[in-house]
Amino acid sequence: MTKTLPTLGKIKGKDQEKGRAKRDSQPADAVAIPAPGQGKRGESGYLAYLLRQASAANRLHMERALADLGVTLPQFFVLTMLGAYPGISGADVARLALLTPQTVSVIMGNLEKMGAIVRQPHPVHGRIQTIALSDAGRALLAQCKVRATDVDKQLRAGLTPDEEAVVRRWLVTLAVPGEGLAE
Template identity: 35%
Template sequence: MSQDGIDLETSLGYLLKEASSALRTAMEASLRPLGMTITHYSCLELLSQRPGMSNSELARGAFVTRQSMNVLLQTLERDGQVTRPIEARVGKVLPAELTPLGRESLAKATAAVRSVEIRMLGNMTPAERSVARDTLRSMIHNLGSLDGNDGDGESQR
């Protein structure tokens, strides 16, 4: 390690990125047999919890571009997992909703993802899990939320 370098063994940022990469790899492996990607699963989960989300809202929630989400929504619509109105009620927004087939796909994916999370948490106690959640939330807050806010709802733009 150079004098000005970061010690990768002790860098929390590096460890967090390594954990994120390991989680992504495990989730991809668990979803692949279901014919799903993480973005596909995220979209279904978001729509389950917040029906009627727009393409832009789904893209932000799944951490992808609007264009990528639009392509995914068109595919999910074609496959019968999502419905959207033909015409926007207001502006250009076409709110999406899960179909029964989409809910069925989500149930299988949720079980797969839950098994990954259980494996990830391994032998952590409930108290350790709580500390980990609080620590991660604090890190997110300290860096500013992912949508450009400082964590208190104030935009930094």
């Protein structure tokens, strides 16, 4: 499926004087935009673009899956990291969730208002706060994980276990400093 977008035609008559253009919707002037999987958005496209396209599609799918829980995808990332590494700092969460410290700070504030996290002073470094999930946060994370698992199953659909292992190794290799793209 391709979309056809009309291009702007020549400015004519009174519109020319007012600086406005009329749309020229003649097919000869149209630009065809390929659907995902077609043209450069398909197998002949740049790998980096295809990764971004797949990531965007997955993000949209995850956002829709989490929406009725009132959780955004970045909030889910933060909840997941706090569930896996209780008591870590906001800076650590930012590094693990691949978010900026400023974004994590806003997310933490929202999660705290929701009653999903609790903050406590670090036992040694007084200026650092440790963050952990509250009981409500653990329950919310459990609900989110059910949705994420469903999306993950859909993502793996059609892959054999061997193919999935190859994809996983390749993606990890891209992210490991010195092995892939990360330096």
